[in-house]
Amino acid sequence: MKIQGKFNTISFVKTYSLYFVLGALIIFFSIFAQGFLTWCNFINILKRTTITAILSLGTLFVIISGGIDISNGAIATLSSVIIATALLNGGITWPILILALVVLALLIGLFSGSAVALGNVPPIITTLALASMIRGGMMVYTGGFTIDAGRGVLIRFLNRASFLGIPNMIWVVLIMYFIGYVLLTKTKFGRYVYAIGGDSEICEHAGIPVKKVRILVFIFASMVAFVAGILLYARLGVGQPTALINIELDCIAAVVLGGASLSGGRGSIINTFLGVVTLGLLINGMNYLNVVTYWQYVVQGCVILFAALVHSQRK
Amino acid sequence: MQKGNTQKKQRMKYSLLNWKESCLFRLFRNSQILIPLLFILCFASFFVPHFMVKDNILNILRQISVLSLISIGSTLVIITGGIDLSVGSVMALVAVYTATAVKAGTSFWIIFPVAILFGMLIGMVNGILIMNFTIPPFIVTLAVMTIGRGLVLLRTGGSNITELGNKAFLFLGRGFLLGIPFPIIILFVFYLFWSIVLNNTRFAREVYAIGNNEEASKVAGIAVRRVILYVYMIAGMMASVGAVIDTSRMNTVTAMYGNGIEFDCVTAVVLGGASLDGGSGRVMNTLYGAALLGIINNLFNLLGVSTYWGQIVKGLILILAVMTNTTLKRRD
Numbered sequence: 001m002k003i004q005g006k007f008n009t010i011s012f013v014k015t016y017s018l019y020f021v022l023g024a025l026i027i028f029f030s031i032f033a034q035g036f037l038t039w040c041n042f043i044n045i046l047k048r049t050t051i052t053a054i055l056s057l058g059t060l061f062v063i064i065s066g067g068i069d070i071s072n073g074a075i076a077t078l079s080s081v082i083i084a085t086a087l088l089n090g091g092i093t094w095p096i097l098i099l100a101l102v103v104l105a106l107l108i109g110l111f112s113g114s115a116v117a118l119g120n121v122p123p124i125i126t127t128l129a130l131a132s133m134i135r136g137g138m139m140v141y142t143g144g145f146t147i148d149a150g151r152g153v154l155i156r157f158l159n160r161a162s163f164l165g166i167p168n169m170i171w172v173v174l175i176m177y178f179i180g181y182v183l184l185t186k187t188k189f190g191r192y193v194y195a196i197g198g199d200s201e202i203c204e205h206a207g208i209p210v211k212k213v214r215i216l217v218f219i220f221a222s223m224v225a226f227v228a229g230i231l232l233y234a235r236l237g238v239g240q241p242t243a244l245i246n247i248e249l250d251c252i253a254a255v256v257l258g259g260a261s262l263s264g265g266r267g268s269i270i271n272t273f274l275g276v277v278t279l280g281l282l283i284n285g286m287n288y289l290n291v292v293t294y295w296q297y298v299v300q301g302c303v304i305l306f307a308a309l310v311h312s313q314r315k
Numbered sequence: 316m317q318k319g320n321t322q323k324k325q326r327m328k329y330s331l332l333n334w335k336e337s338c339l340f341r342l343f344r345n346s347q348i349l350i351p352l353l354f355i356l357c358f359a360s361f362f363v364p365h366f367m368v369k370d371n372i373l374n375i376l377r378q379i380s381v382l383s384l385i386s387i388g389s390t391l392v393i394i395t396g397g398i399d400l401s402v403g404s405v406m407a408l409v410a411v412y413t414a415t416a417v418k419a420g421t422s423f424w425i426i427f428p429v430a431i432l433f434g435m436l437i438g439m440v441n442g443i444l445i446m447n448f449t450i451p452p453f454i455v456t457l458a459v460m461t462i463g464r465g466l467v468l469l470r471t472g473g474s475n476i477t478e479l480g481n482k483a484f485l486f487l488g489r490g491f492l493l494g495i496p497f498p499i500i501i502l503f504v505f506y507l508f509w510s511i512v513l514n515n516t517r518f519a520r521e522v523y524a525i526g527n528n529e530e531a532s533k534v535a536g537i538a539v540r541r542v543i544l545y546v547y548m549i550a551g552m553m554a555s556v557g558a559v560i561d562t563s564r565m566n567t568v569t570a571m572y573g574n575g576i577e578f579d580c581v582t583a584v585v586l587g588g589a590s591l592d593g594g595s596g597r598v599m600n601t602l603y604g605a606a607l608l609g610i611i612n613n614l615f616n617l618l619g620v621s622t623y624w625g626q627i628v629k630g631l632i633l634i635l636a637v638m639t640n641t642t643l644k645r646r647d
Binding site for chain 2: 068115119120121122124125126128129130132133135136137139140246249252256262263292294295296297298299300301302304305308309
């Protein structure tokens with residue numbers, strides 16, 4: 001229970017923990033890592049984290065609605081592989097390709113959403129199974145090989161070009177976050193997402209179409225993952241079926257760092273973005289300090305635990 | 316209405332040769348998984364050559380013994396309403412320890428207890444984080460899974476540990492006792508132990524009670540924290556037993572060993588009819604579930620289909636199994 005007008009140290013630390021962590025990291029790395037505190041490196045960090053940032057947006061929606069999504073890495077990879085295949089085979093015009101991607105995203109989101117909302121399968125199981133199925137399907141289709149369709153317009157536009165000194169990839173992230181922000185805070189859908197994460201039973205009594213909202217959330221997450229897949233293709237330049245393994249952990253860590261509650265009902269767009277940046281900054285700084293890459297796993301796990309610990313609530 | 320029902324039940328109870336009271340019916344009722352299992356067994360032995368051959372059956376049994384051992388631990392965790400995603404990393408950590416120790420020439424009688432303690436220790440970390448810090452089980456075990464995998468990669472540098480070359484140790488996973496593969500015997504011993512524990516002890520009743528209603532259990536005076544701590548420790552222990560046997564069977568440890576096995580574990584438990592909401596689940600049914608998965612894997616091998624198809628099929632099976640379990644539970 002929140003008491004107005006009275007200063008509470010614990011809740012203060014909890015609310016602003018992300019900013020403390022971010023500030024501490026920036027100060028630490030600025031002192032110990034040469035060349036860390038530069039505009040160039042800042043843009044570099046943002047560019048490195050574009051895919052995580054976009055995927056986290058989907059994860060945020062799912063987590064606010066009280067679920068969890070660990071299939072978005074697989075879905076994004078699927079999207080990149082499909083784009084690579086389509087470009088390699090040729091004969092497909094852009095509108096048809098985009099339409100096909102949208103329809104596929106819709107179907108995948110519909111599948112996981114209805115398994116969760118109508119089939120009563122826990123989200124973690126649904127998305128775990130979905131990820132396994134998609135990865136398996138991609139491996140069957142590609143045989144584990146990467147698909148190289150050459151360096152086309154898409155790659156040149158997204159990976160090389162920049163607008164107002166900021167790479168286009170980052171613009172995509174900003175646009176996506178803007179859309180997410182509007183959806184979550186300015187629409188009825190957004191309020192419903194918060195509401196069903198808070199207490200779905202009460203929502204049902206209040207006449208909110210809980211099942212429909214839940215399915216829509218998964219469709220949104222799947223759409224977002226497809227957008228991330230386009231960026232992934234632009235970044236790698238090929239369709240690689242084994243890309244983005246374990247990225248869902250990054251996303252969950254970022255969202256939870258951003259103050260979202262894993263039991264649903266709480267979370268914010270801007271803090272999620274800051275969470276992504278914090279994680280990216282951590283990895284970037286560790287690279288500057290020449291830490292062995294495998295430590296990243298350990299750090300990632302510890303960050304998830306730390307974030308969950310800070311925001312854990314006693315019942 | 317109520318009265319009529321009880322009368323009907325009474326009548327049924329006393330009539331001889333009643334199908335609904337026969338032990339076969341009860342067997343199928345308690346283990347619905349047996350129906351698809353038997354169906355697949357019949358199908359495979361009719362249509363797939365080399366399936367019902369002694370060597371192949373022994374092979375399947377040896378392959379499923381490790382999954383079954385770990386799944387016993389996962390069953391307990393799922394009965395309490397939790398989930399353990401860290402088993403794969405626990406296995407990898409224990410396997411790396413075991414392989415290093417065997418190579419260093421340590422006696423098996425030291426390796427095995429230490430490995431078990433190691434697994435229990437990680438389980439304890441899981442349990443403490445879940446109960447004392449009130450973090451959801453899947454987040455804790457997801458984080459421990461990542462950290463564990465990172466430690467394994469750091470320790471091995473991403474490469475494999477091969478050629479352990481200790482005959483006595485290799486017997487554990489490859490040997491035969493009275494014509495039966497040794498892992499099967501270990502599985503049988505552990506199964507016997509856990510099914511006796513789960514059917515007779517107070518601990519087991521507390522585990523089921525917590526799964527059914529944690530709050531009520533707390534009010535009823537069950538030491539919820541301690542029971543859940545034990546459950547995760549048991550899961551860690553069973554994972555390490557499986558890892559030691561697997562290390563011996565494969566004579567190799569890869570850096571990505573055990574990756575994704577938590578998926579098979581959950582599938583086996585859920586196929587056995589356990590609900591992920593907690594409160595239900597049986598060790599024997601989990602073993603049937605593991606057997607079904609093993610047979611499906613084996614069929615894919617025999618038919619020469621890519622194992623990645625197996626991944627797709629297993630994903631579908633998992634979702635369908637959970638859906639049927641929840642709908643059946645709701646109907647009850």
